[in-house]
Amino acid sequence: xxxxxxxxxxxxxxxxxxxxxxxxxxxxxxxxxxxxxxxxxxxxxxxxxxxxxxxxxxxxxxxxxxxxxxxxxxxxxxxxxxxxxxxxxxxxxxxxxxxxxxxxxxxxxxxxxxxxxxxxxxxxxxxxxxxxxxxxxxxxxxxxxxxxxxxxxxxxxxxxxxxxxxxxxxxxxxxxxxxxxxxxxxxxxxxxxxxxxxxxxxxxxxxxxxxxxxxxxxxxxxxxxxxxxxxxxxxxxxxxxxxxxxxxxxxxxxxxxxxxxxxxxxxxxxxxxxxxxxxxxxxxxxxxxxxxxxxxxxxxxxxxxxxxxxxxxxxxxxxxxxxxxxxxxxxxxxxxxxxxxxxxxxxxxxxxxxxxxxxxxxxxxxxxxxxxxxxxxxxxxxxxxxxxxxxxxxxxxxxxxxxxxxxxxxxxxxxxxxxxxxxxxxxxxxxxxxxxxxxxxxxxxxxxxxxxxxxxxxx
Amino acid sequence: xxxxxxxxxxxxxxxxxxxxxxxxxxxxxxxxxxxxxxxxxxxxxxxxxxxxxxxxxxxxxxxxxxxxxxxxxxxxxxxxxxxxxxxxxxxxxxxxxxxxxxxxxxxxxxxxxxxxxxxxxxxxxxxxxxxxxxxxxxxxxxxxxxxxxxxxxxxxxxxxxxxxxxxxxxxxxxxxxxxxxxxxxxxxxxxxxxxxxxxxxxxxxxxxxxxxxxxxxxxxxxxxxxxxxxxxxxxxxxxxxxxxxxxxxxxxxxxxxxxxxxxxxxxxxxxxxxxxxxxxxxxxxxxxxxxxxxxxxxxxxxxxxxxxxxxxxxxxxxxxxxx
Numbered sequence: 001x002x003x004x005x006x007x008x009x010x011x012x013x014x015x016x017x018x019x020x021x022x023x024x025x026x027x028x029x030x031x032x033x034x035x036x037x038x039x040x041x042x043x044x045x046x047x048x049x050x051x052x053x054x055x056x057x058x059x060x061x062x063x064x065x066x067x068x069x070x071x072x073x074x075x076x077x078x079x080x081x082x083x084x085x086x087x088x089x090x091x092x093x094x095x096x097x098x099x100x101x102x103x104x105x106x107x108x109x110x111x112x113x114x115x116x117x118x119x120x121x122x123x124x125x126x127x128x129x130x131x132x133x134x135x136x137x138x139x140x141x142x143x144x145x146x147x148x149x150x151x152x153x154x155x156x157x158x159x160x161x162x163x164x165x166x167x168x169x170x171x172x173x174x175x176x177x178x179x180x181x182x183x184x185x186x187x188x189x190x191x192x193x194x195x196x197x198x199x200x201x202x203x204x205x206x207x208x209x210x211x212x213x214x215x216x217x218x219x220x221x222x223x224x225x226x227x228x229x230x231x232x233x234x235x236x237x238x239x240x241x242x243x244x245x246x247x248x249x250x251x252x253x254x255x256x257x258x259x260x261x262x263x264x265x266x267x268x269x270x271x272x273x274x275x276x277x278x279x280x281x282x283x284x285x286x287x288x289x290x291x292x293x294x295x296x297x298x299x300x301x302x303x304x305x306x307x308x309x310x311x312x313x314x315x316x317x318x319x320x321x322x323x324x325x326x327x328x329x330x331x332x333x334x335x336x337x338x339x340x341x342x343x344x345x346x347x348x349x350x351x352x353x354x355x356x357x358x359x360x361x362x363x364x365x366x367x368x369x370x371x372x373x374x375x376x377x378x379x380x381x382x383x384x385x386x387x388x389x390x391x392x393x394x395x396x397x398x399x400x401x402x403x404x405x406x407x408x409x410x411x412x413x414x415x416x417x418x419x420x421x422x423x424x425x426x427x428x429x430x431x432x433x434x435x436x437x438x439x440x441x442x443x444x445x446x447x448x449x450x451x452x453x454x455x456x457x458x459x
Numbered sequence: 460x461x462x463x464x465x466x467x468x469x470x471x472x473x474x475x476x477x478x479x480x481x482x483x484x485x486x487x488x489x490x491x492x493x494x495x496x497x498x499x500x501x502x503x504x505x506x507x508x509x510x511x512x513x514x515x516x517x518x519x520x521x522x523x524x525x526x527x528x529x530x531x532x533x534x535x536x537x538x539x540x541x542x543x544x545x546x547x548x549x550x551x552x553x554x555x556x557x558x559x560x561x562x563x564x565x566x567x568x569x570x571x572x573x574x575x576x577x578x579x580x581x582x583x584x585x586x587x588x589x590x591x592x593x594x595x596x597x598x599x600x601x602x603x604x605x606x607x608x609x610x611x612x613x614x615x616x617x618x619x620x621x622x623x624x625x626x627x628x629x630x631x632x633x634x635x636x637x638x639x640x641x642x643x644x645x646x647x648x649x650x651x652x653x654x655x656x657x658x659x660x661x662x663x664x665x666x667x668x669x670x671x672x673x674x675x676x677x678x679x680x681x682x683x684x685x686x687x688x689x690x691x692x693x694x695x696x697x698x699x700x701x702x703x704x705x706x707x708x709x710x711x712x713x714x715x716x717x718x719x720x721x722x723x724x725x726x727x728x729x730x731x732x733x734x735x736x737x738x739x740x741x742x743x744x745x746x747x748x749x750x751x752x753x754x755x756x757x758x759x760x761x762x763x764x765x766x767x768x769x770x771x772x773x774x775x776x777x778x779x780x781x782x
Binding site: 076084 | 621
């Protein structure tokens with residue numbers, strides 16, 4: 001059976017579940033609690049989320065979930081103003097840095113007492129996934145989707161490899177192989193680059209890209225306790241030098257990269273990937289669902305594409321493939337509960353968060369319908385995954401090799417400094433070593449200030 | 460009898476009318492206040508109170524999640540801005556650079572178009588409408604259209620440049636081109652200023668031009684010695700509004716290059732910095748202090764402009780009085 005049909009079947013099954021197999025709503029004996037659910041599950045996922053909510057309400061007739069899908073634009077201020085208001089939503093979908101920020105500001109509550117009262121089994125999650133939702137020893141949310149698989153995976157175009165004289169079943173494993181193949185595939189034109197092997201810098205937010213490559217060179221962003229920044233190590237400087245050289249020598253400069261991807265997004269059909277103009281694309285696990293929606297025939301044809309792991313520095317004997325989790329702003333999502341609500345509403349919010357997190361008809365089914373992995377180990381063992389995503393084994397391998405990065409509530413400010421420093425190196429304003437060392441000094445001072453205040457408050 | 464009654468009635472009406480007029484006259488100040496009250500109430504609620512509250516917040520460490528009264532920290536935010544904040548200087552420089560080019564360019568462009576649209580040509584109403592249409596397009600829509608125009612590979616501007624054999628420009632990806640791109644975009648909304656200029660041009664007495672023509676004045680002479688001097692109040696008005704608006708540029712930059720201000724933050728204008736501090740770093744007190752500084756800069760600049768306007772703005776009546 002073709003992959004796209006299976007994929008469609010999976011969605012149809014989900015729909016049928018919502019229409020027919022859901023038990024009739026039981027009557028609520030008491031007062032119905034309305035739970036505003038602020039989230040970013042837009043586009044094709046909105047219907048899937050409605051289905052999930054339908055299942056939850058069938059089991060919890062006294063809770064009515066209002067699905068408030070938000071636009072992606074202006075996400076930060078929407079979230080900040082909603083969380084800080086006197087009447088926030090009942091439950092909020094937030095990323096790890098935001099969860100930490102809200103936790104330290106007292107805007108959300110830890111959920112350990114609910115976990116204990118409900119007997120929620122946290123061992124069903126991968127340790128790395130649930131571990132990212134703790135701040136200062138307290139748990140603030142249950143994860144969904146995975147934080148893993150955001151940086152460790154690449155999708156590649158087998159036809160382009162074949163045409164360039166490479167074995168399409170042997171994608172690059174090291175930086176050096178990636179360089180060789182990208183150089184052979186890249187075609188320049190008077191406007192910049194017409195066909196690109198790949199780029200090693202980010203399109204938005206250079207810091208996340210650097211940190212991901214850093215871990216494939218046996219480097220680290222910070223110490224385990226999050227108090228010391230380590231990214232300007234010799235491995236870090238070597239990583240940034242490699243990124244700058246790759247960008248200049250193979251892409252023809254940072255501006256070529258920006259122009260090549262200008263006004264495109266892989267969630268939309270206008271991305272160079274869909275026009276066979278890009279051989280290697282760094283993806284997160286949402287890509288499979290988007291690929292299937294934008295180009296179902298291409299997605300179904302697995303002789304055309306494959307999934308590979310992020311290459312590592314072959315010249316560094318200690319380096320190996322790795323991905324990072326919980327670092328950047330678009331990862332490690334959880335469902336957090338505002339502090340200002342009544343205990344009844346908070347209880348209802350936890351029930352919903354728990355349903356999303358661990359119930360088979362919650363995040364498990366929701367992510368399966370998108371061919372995405374779940375933070376719950378058992379969900380990913382569903383053999384049907386191999387049918388809706390033919391490269392499933394590589395996805396699982398990527399998840400297994402992801403490394404959690406220690407961050408703090410001031411991560412947003414630190415990331416901004418690092419991103420600007422990397423841009424300075426890419427534009428030749430500073431050498432990679434100077435850029436990283438200068439950024440390190442500034443960032444460590446900010447981090448020390450944060451920890452000094454934190455320690456004083458928690459004495 | 461009937462005539463007498465009618466006369467009494469008319470007299471009564473006249474008395475009532477007179478009393479009403481007297482009452483109106485006695486209470487004219489009150490009635491005037493009643494008419495301006497809706498605006499005044501709006502000003503107090505939506506401008507004055509938020510301004511005062513913002514001023515208060517600028518002296519506090521108000522961050523996201525602060526419940527109750529935010530901690531008072533005096534001038535600490537202001538000291539940090541002038542001593543620690545690298546982006547304060549950078550964003551101010553970017554804004555002033557933008558202002559330095561966009562405000563004069565827009566003034567000149569709007570003035571020239573207004574001059575053309577002031578000619579007596581058949582179908583001029585249509586041309587005036589056409590030139591004003593861009594100003595009716597919402598800024599967001601106009602910016603999105605411009606983003607397409609400025610696309611390095613597929614945008615209209617670069618396609619045109621390549622067609623005429625010129626080198627394409629990396630409008631939004633090169634740090635050197637970001638600010639010129641924003642300046643280019645600012646010209647889009649010249650219609651508002653153009654309409655004001657047009658109104659000003661049409662209020663210039665025709666006999667002045669006739670007198671100049673009789674004295675042998677050329678078109679250039681009429682422009683330099685009649686039109687421009689008589690238009691200085693309008694130029695001054697447009698300059699003032701352009702400067703105030705220019706300092707507050709935000710939406711188009713936000714949409715075109717994002718909150719970080721583009722490559723090397725070459726497009727990080729002041730209001731983006733204010734926004735980032737509030738909504739990305741959640742430092743609302745600091746952000747309030749930044750906005751108070753902007754207010755002071757605009758305020759001082761306005762005062763200076765008004766003060767110096769006596770030297771170059773020609774108010775015809777005032778001149779007449781003096782002579």
